[in-house]
Amino acid sequence: MNNTFIDFLNFIWAKFYEIGVWLIGLIKNMIVSLPYALNWLKDNQLDVGQIYCHAVRWLMPVLALLILVSVIRSLIRVRNPQERWGYLIHPELGEFPITHWETLIGRSRSCDITMNFAKISRVHCALIFDGKKKWRVHNLAENESFLINGKSAPAGGEIDTGDRITFGGTTFEFEMISNEENVLREKIRKKASSYATSPVFSMVILTIFQALTVSSLIINRAEHTVIIATSFALFAIVMWVYVLGNLVIGKKGFEPEILAFFLCSLCLAVTASSNPAGIYKQLIAIILGMVAFLALSWYLRDLKRVVRIRYTVAGLTVLLLAASLLLGTITNGASNWIYIGGVSLQPSEIAKVCFIFAGSASLERLFNKKNLFAFIIMSFLCFGILALMSDLGTAAIFFVTFLVIAYLRSGDYATLALIIGGALGALLMVMKLKPYIAARFSVWGHAWDNAAGAGYQQVRTMSAAASGGLIGVGSGEGWLHNVAAANTDLVFGMICEEWGLIIALLAVLSIASLSFFIVRVVKQGRSSYYVISACAAASLLVFQTMLNVFGSVDLFPLTGVTFPFVSCGGSSMLAAWGLLAFIKAADTRQGASFAVRKVKLRSMWQAPVGPVGVEADYDPENDFVDGDEDDEYHRERYANDGCEDYFNIKGRSGKYDASTEKANIDRDRQIKNRSGYSTTSHTISIDDVTGLLNKKNSKK
């Protein structure tokens, strides 16, 4: 025993000795080589500042990757489990879960609840929840009867738990989920939703990134040290206040904002490099953008009030565009800017947000034709004004946004093809009428042959971009900022030059990943308004990035649009943050977004309806008996649905097919047994559910 211990000590000592010798050797080597290193430095005339700048150059892409990889990964692979708002229950066919605020029922496979009976129309009826307590039904099959509790239903008739609705010859009992079930489901969803590993980690790295940016900027822009450092510091504070504030109120999803913060940091750096005196202005634009973002996100929480002011916003869209046409000064052939009290504004940027706000529609569009006409009239007016403004880039952005909204609303390819055809014709006409637009198209792809003329900006962008290599020449050390519009239209080139290709690609990927995120997350979208507006906003951001990036490097004609969040300028920054609000409002991951209101269902306890036939004198309060076969039913109902994604198994979906129903139930049981609901740490065990129910019942 003693021997072993002494052997062990000896072993440790020997190891220490070895390590010590190695360290001394290392230090000796370093001391010996120091004169050589210093001599080399003397020969190569690198001062400390330069060495530092070189080191920072290599560090920056690494930091950017650290910030973004987990965020982007989380955005692209986001998991958002299904929500549950109620049930349609049939004594023999079982129950059909209602998973959205807007639910279409019918025979067609495109319906949310598919019922394959001959008597049911392709799209028979719609169930619509107002997000608070009211459910309404709309009969969409005009020749078929539709009954609520046996009486013919008015359009938009209200229903409540226990009401029986009859359509297509079948009677269902409607049940809203109880508050308890909702609370439980929220818990499950919260655990089953995916988030970036740690927003705080990304934020810390981002802050280091900003600090290093400031340090290398003040080497190159020494005379502006104070304002650059102050701006970045203020921005960092605002950023942290936002994130910590959200954490305090229990929100966990920051991925879109972290991307925006990263891009805005680049924007500040670009401003510091190209126009250091204007950095405060840019900072104010960012903060105003965030305020607009918060305000709009908050407003979007309530669908009812959103729908209420849509016509007003539609009018505002047209007015804004008209203002820039009438009051705007003409720059480069396009009238775009208006000046109010020394502040220049680009109303068309703000109009982008309004356009989406007004153009998106909830399912009510199906019952309200006025809505569609309003959209068409607004779009028509917008395009008319845009044509007169002859700002090709903005027009293209509006047009693509219009196409996305129109497609999401109608799904009609033929009409869209017709519209695109018409637009191309219009474009050709515009090119004939406006020679400077035609000139842009003629130089497209041949920028190098016109390096002194129409390709002037593109070739310089490409040359500067190539000069940056992968890691960039360092913030503030480029020359592209001397070229006109470098910090707006050609900002991609500036990022490539000063920050390197890696960071430039990350910036593009950030925007693209917002799109991927939205497409995944809106699968559980509550209302089509949120789905359409978020997709339109993401598409707009992506398309605008496309025009900016491709235009500046001669893959597209140069149209002079901004890179969202990165280009300098107040209006475009405001618009970018405004668009982000739509994305935020569609993020229904449980507890992710402050822009999504936490739904409080009626708090009184409602017993779930049993699987047995719906009797006329059914009373949910009294008919619920603890401990009988219903228990098994509850177990199944609580633990089984809503988290199919989470278990990576496609379980019972809303679609119904009588012949496969039994198989589905059987499979569900198998899944339950196999995946062991009580074994994984993320899940709520069956016992929890039963326990909760028992507690409730005993109270009663």
Add this chain to the structure above:
Amino acid sequence: MHNITKRTIITFLLALVLIGGTCLFVVKLVKHGDEWASFQANSHLFNDGVLSSGRILDVNGDFLAQASGNYWTYNDDSEIRKACMHTVGVADGKIATGAITRFSARLTGYNLITGAKHVGKDGINIYLTIDEDICKIAYQALGSYNGAVCIYNYETGEILCNVSKPTYDPAYPPTITDGDPAYDGVYLNRGLSSSFTPGSTFKLVTLAAALNEIKDVGNRTWNCPGTMQIGDQTITCTGTHGDIDIKTALNVSCNCVFAQIAVELGWKKMEKYANQVGLTTSYDINGIHTRPSSFVFKSKDDGDLGWAGVGQGKDLVNPISMMVYMGAIANGGRAAIPQLISKTTLLGGLQNSVYIKKKTDKLIDKPTAELITDYMKSNVTNTYGQSRFPGLDIYAKTGTAEVGGNSVSNSWFVGFIKNQGHPLAFAVYAEGGGSGSGTAATIASRVLQAAVA
């Protein structure tokens, strides 16, 4: 909701387009980044439009040119400066194929990772393959003639000498007015970027075609009446040679016989062989592309084909491509592709690139190559006289290109030498030099003797 969420694919697709386009940009950047960076307005690499870093040396490490701020300094010897001007280039970029212009990205140390700003900020040393002393001798040997002297190692591809005249001194650039006959085409490297009527040197191509395509060609004879009518054209010859075989026809460079052979082969085969031996190829010499030779064989008139077969008519041959063909004959059918950069080093002397040999396709069959080698040797022994090439195991063909009008013919001399350590192929072209066996052969002899010494 279901149908709407399905339609969100459109947003997904848009994002894919963004990613795809960005990838396309990256591909273009990787492929053309050095060209983009070499833009004169790029102030990372250029100073007032002048390349701001880098040094150019010859194969032996002798100094040729160096950047010093917004101008360049050159070798002290004005004849070396003039001789190497087209290869080295000039600071203002007027010589499009010069090293200063074409290798500008490499000279500054540009690379894809650190871009235009790398640690060794004073640029890169480029060691060219040319030998400034040989170039100087070639420049002197050309004397008052305009033209080109191209010599390269057909086993390794290193271009030993590439001198073009007219030229000027890059250290003291003269004022050159458009149309000044003394500076006719002065900005063109005649070896790389020009093509000229090849005269009888082209008979080596017709010969290769005949040796491959005509049965029993060694035992056949053709009749040379001195002048003869083919199609609508009168073919004239240097003499009346009578019935001769193909080897003698080459020795005496008989127009009538080779015109008949070309007609017998037909335009398709002539075209095939002109392409196959690489004359119409544009060789990539470290990114500099040579001008391909051009021919018009297809004609209603057999006379045109006859003239084309003897290197007259509309034939235009690029000297470098002819030189490579000579290398291929010497090397058994395939030669090395010519190159101009021997190595590059960082300023401290640390080598950061190696010379990698590249080979051409098979230009001719090995037996054909051996036969032509034999014929070319007999040209020297029977016609030109070995005594004019002391110390050289030389294989060659002369050419006298008639350019019409009353101007003096242009003089060609192409071929190769076999020499341990100096496997050199050459093409010498002297404008207004008269007969090939005169001027061009004398120039070649002098330069080659210096090269093997």
